[in-house]
Amino acid sequence: MNYKLNFDVCVLLPTLNEEATIGKLIQEFKEEGFNNIVVIDGNSTDRTREIALSEGSEVILQEGKGKGQALQQAFQIIDNEYIIMADGDGTYLPSDIHNILSPLVEDEADHVIGNRFADYEKGAFTKLNLIGNRLINWLFGLAYGEWLSDILSGYRGFTKEAIKSFDLNKTGFEIESEITIESVKKDFRIVEVPITYLSRDSSAATKLNPLRDGFKIGATIYKLAKVHNPMFYFGIIGSIFLFCGVIAGFFVITEWLRGVTRELMTILTAILILSGFQFLIFGFISDLIVSLHKDTVRSVRKMIKEK
16 A cells, blocks of 8 residues: 555655765655655765755754764654655665555554565675674574564654654664664564665765674664663673683683692682672563563553553
C-alpha cells in the first residue's frame, strides 16, 4: 500500500558533501508523494545545501559534528507524527518509503528498520562490511535479547512519541545502534522490513571507517548494556577475571607439584577468582533489579494507555 499525503510525514536526510546524490534523492521522494523533506547538513564544503534548497527542501545547518549530533538536533526540531530517516548518499530507494511507513501508520510498530540484507546490490558491501555487520548484530542480540538483522541500517521510520522519548548521547556513526538500544530499553515495538540497498555513487566517498567505527559501535553496544542487561555487562568482566585466575592457578599448581611455592602468584590467583565471582554475583543482583524496573515501567505504560 502506498502512503502519501494523507499522513503527517517528515522525510529527514542527514548530509555531508552529498552534492552528487542529494538532488535526485529529493526529487524521487517527491515523486513518491512526500514533499515535507528536511535536510540537516553537517557543514558541507560542496553544493549540497544549495542543491537541496533549489529542490524545495528545508535545510538546517548542523550546529556540531557527526551524524549522531545531527540526528539529535533534528529530532528536537521535527514535530511530525511520523519521521522517515534516510542517508543522503543515494544508497537507499525512495520508493521503499512505503515499506518503512506502513507498520507505523498501521500501528504495528513505533520504530521501523529497513533491512539492507534482504536485497542488496553487488558491491554495496565489502566482505569486511558483511563480517562486521554480522558480528555487531550478533553482539546486539546477545546483549539485548532482540535478534535483529540490520541494526546499523540508515533507513528507518519512527513515531513522534518514539523520537521524543529517545535519550541520545552518541555523536558519530554509533547513533543507529544507540537508537535501537533506546527503543529496546523503552519497550518500543521494533519491526524490520525488506528494502533495497544500492552501491554508493562513485563520486560520493564514504565517511565510515569500518575498523575504527566498527569498534566504536561494538563498544557502545557493550557499555549501554550496563543498565539494560547487567548480567551480560558484568558477566563478561567476571568471566575474564575467572579465566585469568584459572590460568594463574594452573601455573601455581604446576609449580607446587614440582616443589616450588609461588606465594605472590597464589595471592594473585585468589584475588582474580574472588573478583570474578564478585562481578558475577553483582551482575546477577543488578539483573534482578533491572527486571523489576522493566516490569514496573510496562505496568505504568499499560495503565496510562488504558486511561
